[in-house]
Amino acid sequence: MEHASLRTTTLSHEQKLVMASTASGFSLENMDIMFLSFALTPIITDLHISSGAAGLIGSITNVGMLVGGALFGLLGDKYGRVKTFSHTILIFAIATALMAFANNLTLIYALRFLAGIGAGGEYGVGIALIAESFDHRQIGRMTSVAAIGGQVGAIIAALAAWWILPLWGWHALFLLGVLPVVLTFFVRRHLKESDDFLAARAEAVAKHERVSFGELFKTRRLAGQTLGLMVMTIVQIAGYFGLMNWLPVIVQKQQGLSVSGSALWMVATIFGMCLGMVVFGNILDAIGPRWAFGTFLSASALIVYAITLAHSSAILVIIGAVVGFCSNGMFGGYGAVISQLYPARIRSTANNVIMNVGRAIGGFSSVVIGLLMDHYTLTVTMGFLSALYLISLLTMLSLPGLRQLSAKAKA
Template sequence: METSTTPARHALTTPQKWTIASTSAGFALENMDVMFLSFALSSITADLHLSGTQAGLIASVTNLGMLAGGLLFGLLADRFGRVKVFSHTIFIFALATAAMAFAHSLTAVYVFRFLAGVGAGGEYGVGITLIAESFDHDKIGKMTSLAAIGGQLGAVLAAIAAALIIPWLGWHALFVFGLVPVTLIYFIRRHLHESAAFKSARHARKPVQLRRLFATPRLAYQTGALMVMTTVQIAGYYGLMNWLPSIMQKRLGLTVSGSSVWMIATILGMSLGMLVFGQVLDHFGPRRAFGFFLLAAAIALFGILLTTNRFTLLVAGATLGFFSDGMYGGYGAIVSRLYPTEIRTTANNFIVNVGRLIGGFSSVIIGFLMDHGTLLMVMSFLASLYLLSLVTMLSIPNLRRLAPTAH
């Protein structure tokens, strides 16, 4: 359900600037926390003498925490306020991340990562909803994509911090930097305010219940279809970032530093893709925007098979990142317009975090295909997922009414 937003259409107001700055910073610090685990996982595994299964479950426990936090804080944000909940979720995941500095057993790692997931899981929906309720409809795609770029900046910061800290002080010290987000809470509480749309919805006292996402068969199908799309989005991202660097090391004989250059090029491609997708979404509408990017992502995957040297590898990686991850901010934009104000944050958190939980297992499937198949099979698997998402997207009736606003 669409709602009117602020009157500014060209220049950003001061509250709008603070909304974008705060959500971008929140997403950056959240992704930095997630990438800390990726960079430190080998050290944690060796230090605690973990099996592959035990180490793999750390990410799964984090994703479970994200789903739990997404449900809890989505409902709380829709009931008590987005800004108030936003500051609490940041506080929880910041302290839980820093607590990893004192994790000297597998049980402690699982507990702290679950708590970090609880805090991080609540942030996405709150941040996206704040943007959706602060900007006109023809700017939501651009602004949510701009905020999503913050997550990529967080990945770069994590890579730099890990390279400098782990060899010198060890993996425990890396997680101390999780306290950095606490400083963001001060600025959020000082400069962000609840939107007029939320105040109106709270005054109406409409019930905030998860079952409202499935209230009718049509709405239940819409929610399920959007979960399929976000699952594919997360599955593609995990496959791209977790497996392709090692695949390229074997294919072209790259060193770890060489694959790191590929990852940076891919992240730059992702960030540029987000900027472009946001503009395309606002100008052409979701069906055309997602349709083009999903089809292009399915095709771009096979470009990896054509790489013969480092230059073509960088081009293929950046191109794939552009189309595959450029869509990330768009999901929050369409969910925010498809669901009413009083259940908007819950919808964003539930749909995306279910996608995170299920999509995160793509690494296991890709690992199996790598052990028993070929690179072509891996790319075909991921391409089939994007095509599934395309068909699913086209089957959502309400997306047809989200036509682009006339310019």
């Protein structure tokens, strides 16, 4: 369906509510994830655990995201985006706040798994809301704006870590996780279901159709497309969580920087990501996903090596911004592509399953990077990530659906 004129950037009242809600939800979710990144070093110290055990905390969170994504993706397609979105926010908010009372590794694993269930369910439902509220020639930019909202949450987490960790420790940091509860009331009060979803649900009811995971694989071509997109998201998450969970530790070990110093480095990286997302979203809408992903994946395979060349804090800040621009500028594009390749009746499920398979598998890069750091040089670690980006590039070029979207964008 056609929405507001594409010749103006003015958004309707409903579109503004959708963007405010989804961007805020992604912001608070990412704030929660980055709390773990900054708390990882003091958690290792307090609990006397290995780098591998610490990396497993983030990986367990991503397994929870897979479970929550699968469950809430189906619920979002069956019962509605708005109700499901608000419930997912509430779950990860409570689980994060309870981390303030966790004093052993088993409880931390359990709470991070629960937080992952809520966070994983949120993504696909939020992306579906955006896709059903804007013209297809705007989706790349809008999903990128929502992804930038996620990076705002990361900046808040960095600033909170800089202030809270030295004074009150990592337990106090997670208490801020209760903030998303406020958003649930806003979402339920102001958002309404999209016309696309209501029409798709009515048609499914009339035809006695049920949403299932099997619809993502019901033909050979569709199965190939789904699996290919999973490979791409696995690589994206491997780079994102692998780097973002371990970069503060890498920076502290390589340069001897304090937590506050590494937080400054992380803020520079996040600003680079935001700029990259703006550029990527505009390229995606203008000339299609093949050019957008092809350019950024190629650059990412090269630029991760720049981390090994940094020998001063100033250079680290610059390199952080460039790495963020290239490696994570693509993040908002996956939801835009998936939302256009799958129909409204399985859109939430497709987004959640594909992205959260990527999170669950790609999230283990935290463990792999931890092990590589324990036994090999930083160059070897970055070489692992570079190879992954090249695999994603080759996979992307093999997907006919992305070729068709590129042709559609140029038409």
